[in-house]
Amino acid sequence: MIKITVPATSANIGPGFDSLGVALNLYLTLEIFEETVQWHVIHDYGTDMPDDENNFIVKTALSLAPNLTPHRIIVKSDIPLARGLGSSSSALLAGLAMANTLGKLNLTNERLLEKATVLEGHPDNVAPALFGGGVAAFYNGIQVFHAPLKLPQDINFVTFIPKYELLTAEARQALPAHMSFKDSVAASAISNTLTAALSVGDFNTARKLIEMDQFHEQARSHLAPHLEIIREVAHQLQIIGTYLSGAGPTIITLVPKKDTQKLLETLSKMNLPGKLLLLKSDFNGLQITKND
Numbered sequence: 001m002i003k004i005t006v007p008a009t010s011a012n013i014g015p016g017f018d019s020l021g022v023a024l025n026l027y028l029t030l031e032i033f034e035e036t037v038q039w040h041v042i043h044d045y046g047t048d049m050p051d052d053e054n055n056f057i058v059k060t061a062l063s064l065a066p067n068l069t070p071h072r073i074i075v076k077s078d079i080p081l082a083r084g085l086g087s088s089s090s091a092l093l094a095g096l097a098m099a100n101t102l103g104k105l106n107l108t109n110e111r112l113l114e115k116a117t118v119l120e121g122h123p124d125n126v127a128p129a130l131f132g133g134g135v136a137a138f139y140n141g142i143q144v145f146h147a148p149l150k151l152p153q154d155i156n157f158v159t160f161i162p163k164y165e166l167l168t169a170e171a172r173q174a175l176p177a178h179m180s181f182k183d184s185v186a187a188s189a190i191s192n193t194l195t196a197a198l199s200v201g202d203f204n205t206a207r208k209l210i211e212m213d214q215f216h217e218q219a220r221s222h223l224a225p226h227l228e229i230i231r232e233v234a235h236q237l238q239i240i241g242t243y244l245s246g247a248g249p250t251i252i253t254l255v256p257k258k259d260t261q262k263l264l265e266t267l268s269k270m271n272l273p274g275k276l277l278l279l280k281s282d283f284n285g286l287q288i289t290k291n292d
């Protein structure tokens with residue numbers, strides 16, 4: 001049996017639209033068993049999710065290796081669908097890794113990253129899902145440039161996952177078609193300063209910049225009303241560092257360990273409609289193990 005494990009991801013981290021992301025400790029696992037006549041996907045996503053060659057993971061694998069022999073596979077995941085925690089990136093990377101392994105393609109991680117970025121449309125989920133930890137990345141249509149993004153060690157991700165789904169494609173339609181030169185300079189300066197502050201461990205500066213995004217949060221605020229609510233509650237506790245995870249609707253607050261409990265307790269008393277989780281960075285990224 002071959003087992004492929006891929007972490008969830010939180011993209012953007014505030015102002016790093018389409019370029020910053022971090023792997024988190026929720027996981028999709030794909031177990032590959034015997035060869036079969038037709039693809040047989042066992043999953044518990046419900047009857048709307050295909051269980052044959054039309055399954056997204058299998059289709060992604062076949063896009064890389066069209067002649068792949070069908071197998072029986074089992075998909076399990078605790079990454080919620082369409083919530084802004086990178087479920088599609090974890091699934092498509094699992095598919096690419098399955099094709100690479102079963103098809104003996106020997107593609108490097110760089111090639112897998114390029115392929116995954118083209119399929120996903122932006123590298124900020126797939127890069128941290130592949131490598132683990134925080135990643136900054138840019139795709140110029142030919143190559144993915146990427147570098148590790150240093151995040152503080154003593155940080156937790158207090159995560160609120162609303163009950164409703166929001167497809168990334170839908171949330172991208174809310175984005176403005178144009179930004180002025182002046183606004184673009186300011187928005188990228190905020191993001192640059194955030195990465196510099198993180199690189200020297202200046203979380204005091206970083207947490208304020210995390211809340212200064214000018215690329216996407218305002219445009220998506222009607223789709224993710226909990227952002228303002230949770231940010232405000234955190235501020236009342238003197239906690240700064242709340243942002244829209246990916247395209248939303250999940251909201252994450254980056255909190256030093258010492259402040260985590262008070263935020264969790266306050267939020268849980270509010271009974272917001274959704275799930276409250278305490279997440280941490282994943283530092284392993286995509287893993288493949290083989291058991292006989």
Ligand SMILES: Nc1ncnc2c1ncn2[C@@H]1O[C@H](COP(=O)(O)OP(=O)(O)O)[C@@H](O)[C@H]1O
Binds near residue numbers: 084086087167
């Ligand atoms: N494990 C999976 N198997 C099949 N399809 C999946 C899986 N995970 C995600 N998807 C597809 O990706 C869609 C969600 O992707 P997207 O809108 O980008 O949201 P996000 O990646 O933030 O969860 C799902 O509605 C589904 O079509």
Ligand SMILES: N[C@@H](CCOP(=O)(O)O)C(=O)O
Binds near residue numbers: 011084086172216248
């Ligand atoms: N930069 C993208 C990130 C989408 O992440 P997802 O987890 O919501 O798929 C965006 O903001 O659209």
